[in-house]
Amino acid sequence: MSRPRINLHTHTLYSDGDFTVMEVVRSAFQAGLTHIAITDHFETCKIINPLKRMDFERYLKDIKAARMMYEGRINVLAGVEIDTNPERCDLYELPFDLLNSLDLILFEYVEDPLQGGIPLNELRSLTKDLRIPFGLCHWDMDRVYREREPSWLADRLVDLGAFVEVPTSQHYARQGRFLYEHSERFYRAFDRKVKVSIGTDMHHSLGEVGNISRGLDFLRSNGLCGQLLFNGKK
Secondary structure (H helix, E strand, O other), X not given: OOOOOEEOOEOOOOOOOOOOHXXXXXXXXXOOOOEEEEXXXXXXXXXXXXXOHHHHHHHHHHHHHHHHHOOOXXXXXXXXXXXXXXXXXXXXXXXXXXXXXXXXXXXXXOOOOOOOOOOHHHHHHHOOOOOOOEEEEOOOHHHHOOOOOHHHHHHHHHHHXXXXXXXXXXXXXXOOEEHHHHOHHHHHHOOOOOOEEEEOOEXXXXXXXXXXXXXXXXXXXXXXXXXXXXXXXX
């Protein structure tokens, strides 16, 4: 069975992206992806026009329309990205009844002191009512956990039940290397333990929708393709 070609991190006009849901899905199909997730920013003050719960039904309707149009050709998934800085997002007033109708959730800045994200233990409490996959996106594990053993973090993530993104955007690089390259020792510790995803965090260029080759090469070189979210599944 062929491996999935996934991009589980894109943005549309529903938050701070430049394109419609249908335009993103069309680009994903043309790029030969097997899975594409729309993950607009949800109820955060970090950006000017985040997705709000009053627009949630329309958001889902547009994603479902694209799913139906491309049924059998590409798996179209509905998600959101949530800022874990409690000063920018009211984390404990999130509508989990609505969020559980999604396919996945991305949490950004978890336990990152530079961004004020909540610690992993608090995320565990926050997500106790979630019934869908959730993951940690564009995470600088090398900087946040520099003094920790990779196995220690892997065990915490297993306990939490979270997947971790391989972010392929140039925006997530430091000192000329991608964040996932800095954190390679942590990803290696995820083998047979922690699920992983690939995300381009596309906002302004449709060419970025299919730009997952670097992420796939990284997973292959570290023997992690078997840990890929949705591996062999719709």
